[in-house]
Amino acid sequence: QKEVEQNSGPLSVPEGAIASLNCTYSDRGSQSFFWYRQYSGKSPELIMSIYSNGDKEDGRFTAQLNKASQYVSLLIRDSQPSDSATYLCAVRKGNYGGSQGNLIFGKGTKLSVKP
Amino acid sequence: GAVVSQHPSRVICKSGTSVKIECRSLDFQATTMFWYRQFPKQSLMLMATSNEGSKATYEQGVEKDKFLINHASLTLSTLTVTSAHPEDSSFYICSAMDRYGYTFGSGTRLTVV
Numbered sequence: 001q002k003e004v005e006q007n008s009g010p011l012s013v014p015e016g017a018i019a020s021l022n023c024t025y026s027d028r029g030s031q032s033f034f035w036y037r038q039y040s041g042k043s044p045e046l047i048m049s050i051y052s053n054g055d056k057e058d059g060r061f062t063a064q065l066n067k068a069s070q071y072v073s074l075l076i077r078d079s080q081p082s083d084s085a086t087y088l089c090a091v092r093k094g095n096y097g098g099s100q101g102n103l104i105f106g107k108g109t110k111l112s113v114k115p
Numbered sequence: 116g117a118v119v120s121q122h123p124s125r126v127i128c129k130s131g132t133s134v135k136i137e138c139r140s141l142d143f144q145a146t147t148m149f150w151y152r153q154f155p156k157q158s159l160m161l162m163a164t165s166n167e168g169s170k171a172t173y174e175q176g177v178e179k180d181k182f183l184i185n186h187a188s189l190t191l192s193t194l195t196v197t198s199a200h201p202e203d204s205s206f207y208i209c210s211a212m213d214r215y216g217y218t219f220g221s222g223t224r225l226t227v228v
Contacts, residue, residue, distance in 0.1 A: 043208045043222040107158040
């Protein structure tokens with residue numbers, strides 16, 4: 001089982017619609033969860049972080065975390081063509097050998113917002 | 116917010132030569148820096164974790180003698196790809212932990228010809 005799994009997509013939504021991105025993780029001890037957006041050829045940029053069960057909203061973005069189900073999601077409301085990118089889910093593992101504090105990334109979901 | 120400056124952004128080198136990539140934390144002290152590699156249409160894979168003043172910790176399967184990491188100060192970490200080969204062509208990205216979370220450098224596109 002992969003540590004962080006995402007549907008690779010592509011996910012295509014019309015402009016103005018809600019885009020829903022999902023992620024599951026395998027390590028129950030994970031404490032911190034992040035969503036990054038990556039445009040082609042660029043490095044990831046942080047969209048949101050979430051640490052507690054429930055929803056966290058920031059503008060058009062809402063992150064949802066369910067630790068019991070080991071599931072984290074990102075909703076993008078009023079999707080815009082500029083939101084077209086690959087969205088990476090990342091999970092921070094606890095102290096683990098020599099890699100304390102590093103992020104484990106999913107493969108990413110490619111989102112396409114059609115005008 | 117925190118800024119990590121990474122350069123060069125793009126480099127082309129001949130097979131067998133070495134390439135050095137630098138990452139600097141501009142407005143904070145980065146005691147820990149992470150180095151990732153990303154192949155086309157793949158996710159970021161952690162290569163190594165560097166801590167200021169100590170040896171880097173490499174992930175399984177990453178050759179420490181090939182990918183030399185130096186974290187000599189709280190604001191500078193370098194990755195040197197030694198004796199580069201075409202299969203080392205990839206997108207290399209550094210990341211540092213700051214009080215806000217993780218900040219990424221802009222990445223280095225390495226092409227070995």
